[in-house]
Amino acid sequence: MLTVFGFEGCPYCVKTKRYLESRGVEYNYRDIELDESAAAECQKISGDLTVPVTTVDGVNYVLGFDKQKIDELIASA
């Protein structure tokens, strides 16, 4: 299942979640502001606390709301 890292007040995180929902793709959402372990994991994946980060396996990830790259990530899953 996909995981989306984000925080409240990040419009691109909302857009990413809505896009996945519109495609019927299930995902876990983790807030990097409220959850320290989520922040640590996000930092480990992308090396930064920039979101949204969408990942399948914690290795391949898409940074930002980029539909095309998210589509590719879903296809590779």
Added chain:
Amino acid sequence: MNVYDFTVKTKRGEDKSLADYRGKVLLIVNTATRCGFTVQLGDLQKLYDTYKDKGFEILGFPSDQFANQSPGSDDEIQQFCKLNYGVTFTMFAKGDVRGETAHPLFKYLTAQIGFQGFDMSHPIAQLLVDTLNEDFHEYMDDYPRWNFTKYLIDREGNVVARFEPTTTPDKIAADIEKLL
């Protein structure tokens, strides 16, 4: 009257008089979302690092009035937000910076220097103008129209310049130097 007549709230909710900054050059900035223009937070930090030893302070005022909004469409270049920009200059409590509910400091700043016009050569300027036209028409006045409107204050507490969000911090370094 000058900026020293105003008292603001710190992040911890304590009162702080701007008179405590008497004799310093100040840059008062409304900061907000951590997206889009937020890249300016990092640039502001660079300004602060460069001039802080010469009596320069940046006072950041976060506001929710532009929160959860971002200029631009799905085609926008920077479609992400950053949690922490490593900012060490002073950030005050969140509050309103425009309209009737604005903090008196921002009412004062607005009365001193109105809207200066956007620099349309800034990569995000057109998106910002389109967003304001479509969704925030009531924001087209002299209050800060978006995050990162910057007011430069001289060592006597006078408001000497206003820079719109489309003027990046590196472009105002010369104006700061003149006052130091």
